Amino acid sequence: xxxxxxxxxxxxxxxxxxAACSSAPSxxxxxxxxxxxxxxxxxxxxxxxxxxxxxxxDHFAQDSAEKFKELVEANSEGKITxxxxxxxxxxxxxxxVEAIQLGNLTMAFPSxxxxxxxxxxxxxxxxxxxxxxxxxxxxxxxGEVGQEILDSLSDKGIKGLAYWENGFRHLTNNKKxxxxxxxxxxxxxRTLESPMQxxxxxxxxxxxTPIAFTxxxxxxxxxxxxxxxxxxxxxxxxxxxxVQKYLSLTxxxxxxxxxxxxxSFYNNLPEDLQKVVMDATVExxxxxxxxxxxxxxxxxxxxxxxxxxxxxxxxxxKQGFQEAMSTVYEDVKGQIGEEIFDKLMGExxx
Numbered sequence: 001x002x003x004x005x006x007x008x009x010x011x012x013x014x015x016x017x018x019a020a021c022s023s024a025p026s027x028x029x030x031x032x033x034x035x036x037x038x039x040x041x042x043x044x045x046x047x048x049x050x051x052x053x054x055x056x057x058d059h060f061a062q063d064s065a066e067k068f069k070e071l072v073e074a075n076s077e078g079k080i081t082x083x084x085x086x087x088x089x090x091x092x093x094x095x096x097v098e099a100i101q102l103g104n105l106t107m108a109f110p111s112x113x114x115x116x117x118x119x120x121x122x123x124x125x126x127x128x129x130x131x132x133x134x135x136x137x138x139x140x141x142x143g144e145v146g147q148e149i150l151d152s153l154s155d156k157g158i159k160g161l162a163y164w165e166n167g168f169r170h171l172t173n174n175k176k177x178x179x180x181x182x183x184x185x186x187x188x189x190r191t192l193e194s195p196m197q198x199x200x201x202x203x204x205x206x207x208x209t210p211i212a213f214t215x216x217x218x219x220x221x222x223x224x225x226x227x228x229x230x231x232x233x234x235x236x237x238x239x240x241x242x243v244q245k246y247l248s249l250t251x252x253x254x255x256x257x258x259x260x261x262x263x264s265f266y267n268n269l270p271e272d273l274q275k276v277v278m279d280a281t282v283e284x285x286x287x288x289x290x291x292x293x294x295x296x297x298x299x300x301x302x303x304x305x306x307x308x309x310x311x312x313x314x315x316x317x318k319q320g321f322q323e324a325m326s327t328v329y330e331d332v333k334g335q336i337g338e339e340i341f342d343k344l345m346g347e348x349x350x
Contacts, residue, residue, distance in 0.1 A: 071280035113194035167231030232299035
């Protein structure tokens, strides 16, 4: 009887072990892990890049993101999938940068102004009338100074890959035509969330208020602010012509989009996939800049067709804005250090 019980017990143990082995997952199954950690030893590991931006789906920002997605997915042979979240679906630009730090978002390309809170060096791109044209901006951003400033984000858990383009910024308001800096007195203007921009708009006599871009249309509609400043293509895609009457072609600021990725995600990618991401960012940069120029040329005509009245400033009128705003140059020099400031001034010829 005892021998029979022992035999039955052994058979039971054997059957449990056999069942456990038959239910174990195959070692060839792949892992889809957006953090890049995945299953150890899996040759089929895949990755997901969640990319966010604040512009609408009608803006060339979306076309740029889709170009990046196309290149990455094709050149990684399906090992990387890119998900795009436009129109501030994942929050304002500041929130998206914080999400990248935390690893809740993989990539974004926000306005450089919001990055000053993460790296003081980013303040250089807030300097009014820094770049005289697109060519100068591209040369500096793609060069040594531009890369040094991108690298200043690395200790915040963020890797800067390159600079895409938002374009030169211009002024709109719903009160009166603005041709001279004196016309700014008393206007309530929305600025980006940048102390430097608040200061230089205040220097024109305007009342500057920082408001998140996702809240800007409502602020203009409700009269919280009278004026705003963005590139022409954003004015049109966001339908600001519905709540703004007057456009002034001030060209006061060139607005780059630093392309950011979570540092840990990038570091955990195999080297060949890091190259895929970097190459796609650079190729998209060139594509994006072509779209920016095309949209800038077309948007003025579209805005005027919607009823906006525009004023093209003379060089003398622009000089008046530049002189009023130039007080921030010394502030930025003190903030980022004399060495990099002087290097930048040499690059742009100021």
